[in-house]
Amino acid sequence: MSEKHKAGSQIRDLILGGQDGLVNVLGVVLGASAAAPDTRIILSIGLAATFAESLAMGAVAYTSFKAEKEHYESELAREIQEMRDMPDEEKEEVRDIYRKKGFQGELLEQVVAQITSNQQVWLDVMMSDELGLKPMDAAGVVKTAFSVGFSCMLGSLVPLVPYFFLPLKPSLAASLGFSALVLFAMGFYKGKVTVGNCWRSALELTLIGIAAALAGYVISLAMTRLFLTGH
Numbered sequence: 001m002s003e004k005h006k007a008g009s010q011i012r013d014l015i016l017g018g019q020d021g022l023v024n025v026l027g028v029v030l031g032a033s034a035a036a037p038d039t040r041i042i043l044s045i046g047l048a049a050t051f052a053e054s055l056a057m058g059a060v061a062y063t064s065f066k067a068e069k070e071h072y073e074s075e076l077a078r079e080i081q082e083m084r085d086m087p088d089e090e091k092e093e094v095r096d097i098y099r100k101k102g103f104q105g106e107l108l109e110q111v112v113a114q115i116t117s118n119q120q121v122w123l124d125v126m127m128s129d130e131l132g133l134k135p136m137d138a139a140g141v142v143k144t145a146f147s148v149g150f151s152c153m154l155g156s157l158v159p160l161v162p163y164f165f166l167p168l169k170p171s172l173a174a175s176l177g178f179s180a181l182v183l184f185a186m187g188f189y190k191g192k193v194t195v196g197n198c199w200r201s202a203l204e205l206t207l208i209g210i211a212a213a214l215a216g217y218v219i220s221l222a223m224t225r226l227f228l229t230g231h
Helices: 003-035 039-085 087-100 105-116 119-130 140-165 168-193 198-229
Strands: none
Touching: 003 039, 003 140, 003 168, 003 198, 039 087, 039 119, 039 140, 039 168, 087 105, 087 119, 105 119, 140 168, 168 198
16 A cells, blocks of 8 residues: 555544544534533533544444455455466456456457466456455554544544533534534645645535534434423
């Protein structure tokens, strides 16, 4: 895996974890504010959601990575068996792959002969060009899980910060504003490092994140009124 691809994956993990944690806890905080207007209760609920969400995100990242790795290994074993049991069919698949790339005639046959003369090269071609699969970095699974979980925890704390320093009423507006600012900064950074439109990326992430949190707030408010008032 290239350094550029690794950096892109790390940024993806950080953005994914941070955004997910921030949006979820912001929704929880907004809902808690509607249901129980007490700073201590809001902080208790928010911190509980922070740790639960962070652990869950890290675990999901870990199990997802393991599932991808197991899928790769099963396909690898299948290709090895097919190359051993059906070499002619597998060579024809290599021929089809490179025919689609524009190789023809004698040159195509030379390419096929060269690739299939080396078992490892042949296998790599089948995995990458036929199946679109790349080797999984087993050593990176723990690092990925930690990155996602830790960034989720940091993002989850963002909506809670105002409640540590401000009275209840201004904390709600400050939580929304601070969360929007952090989402905007995350989106801007993502656009910058991925050679995208920084301002568009920032605006999209902010709008999507705040909209998701507000949707959670509306649902929480509706459920609170339903169960507490009966209508």
